[in-house]
Amino acid sequence: AQSVTQLGSHVSVSEGALVLLRCNYSSSVPPYLFWYVQYPNQGLQLLLKYTSAATLVKGINGFEAEFKKSETSFHLTKPSAHMSDAAEYFCAVRDTGRRALTFGSGTRLQVQP
Amino acid sequence: DAMVIQNPRYQVTQFGKPVTLSCSQTLNHNVMYWYQQKSSQAPKLLFHYYDKDFNNEADTPDNFQSRRPNTSFCFLDIRSPGLGDAAMYLCATSLPTGDLETQYFGPGTRLLVL
Numbered sequence: 001a002q003s004v005t006q007l008g009s010h011v012s013v014s015e016g017a018l019v020l021l022r023c024n025y026s027s028s029v030p031p032y033l034f035w036y037v038q039y040p041n042q043g044l045q046l047l048l049k050y051t052s053a054a055t056l057v058k059g060i061n062g063f064e065a066e067f068k069k070s071e072t073s074f075h076l077t078k079p080s081a082h083m084s085d086a087a088e089y090f091c092a093v094r095d096t097g098r099r100a101l102t103f104g105s106g107t108r109l110q111v112q113p
Numbered sequence: 114d115a116m117v118i119q120n121p122r123y124q125v126t127q128f129g130k131p132v133t134l135s136c137s138q139t140l141n142h143n144v145m146y147w148y149q150q151k152s153s154q155a156p157k158l159l160f161h162y163y164d165k166d167f168n169n170e171a172d173t174p175d176n177f178q179s180r181r182p183n184t185s186f187c188f189l190d191i192r193s194p195g196l197g198d199a200a201m202y203l204c205a206t207s208l209p210t211g212d213l214e215t216q217y218f219g220p221g222t223r224l225l226v227l
Contacts, residue, residue: 034215036218041122041220041221041223042220042221043117043119043203043218043219043220043221044156044203044205044218045218046215046216046217049215090155090156094214099144099146099161099163099168099207099214100158100161100170101156101158101216103155103156103157104155105154105155106153106154106155
């Protein structure tokens with residue numbers, strides 16, 4: 001089964017700084033990859049997804065992620081952090097032919113004023 | 114707006130007392146999922162329904178059951194909750210669209226076991 005690894009359980013940035021949240025997947029076959037955001041006591045909201053149509057994927061709230069097969073990575077970035085971006089971010093993978101999502105352990109983003 | 118609704122948002126139950134969590138959707142999606150998310154952990158899939166076809170994950174405890182009486186509703190039954198079952202329970206739905214299939218989540222129900 002596929003898995004994803006999120007490096008860094010906590011990331012802290014200043015408001016206006018670049019946000020970089022890391023995600024690496026385990027498969028040699030490019031899977032379907034997703035980034036979700038979870039605000040406190042809320043469900044998960046889809047930020048963006050990779051389905052092999054384009055390697056640079058743009059999502060909501062100014063986030064984007066780049067699929068790099070050579071590095072088996074799908075890192076999430078945002079050029080300028082906003083206080084409202086403070087949340088938990090989960091990378092997830094779905095195997096071809098399966099419905100289930102496997103989530104990474106999550107990265108909590110703090111944004112300092 | 115089309116959405117996934119979970120009620121209640123917070124549920125308190127006693128050790129060993131059966132409890133049912135509810136999920137409804139207005140998206141008319143074929144697939145409904147239940148995830149368990151313990152504190153500071155990733156969501157973990159318990160089971161899902163594709164229409165009326167039930168699919169249990171191999172490591173889901175027998176204590177957890179589910180019912181889907183119609184397309185819109187899905188229930189999670191915990192027969193004898195233990196302290197270790199305290200968690201956020203997330204319902205999600207999806208429409209089978211091949212590569213583009215995406216799961217949409219409800220706000221979750223936080224379960225407290227006393």
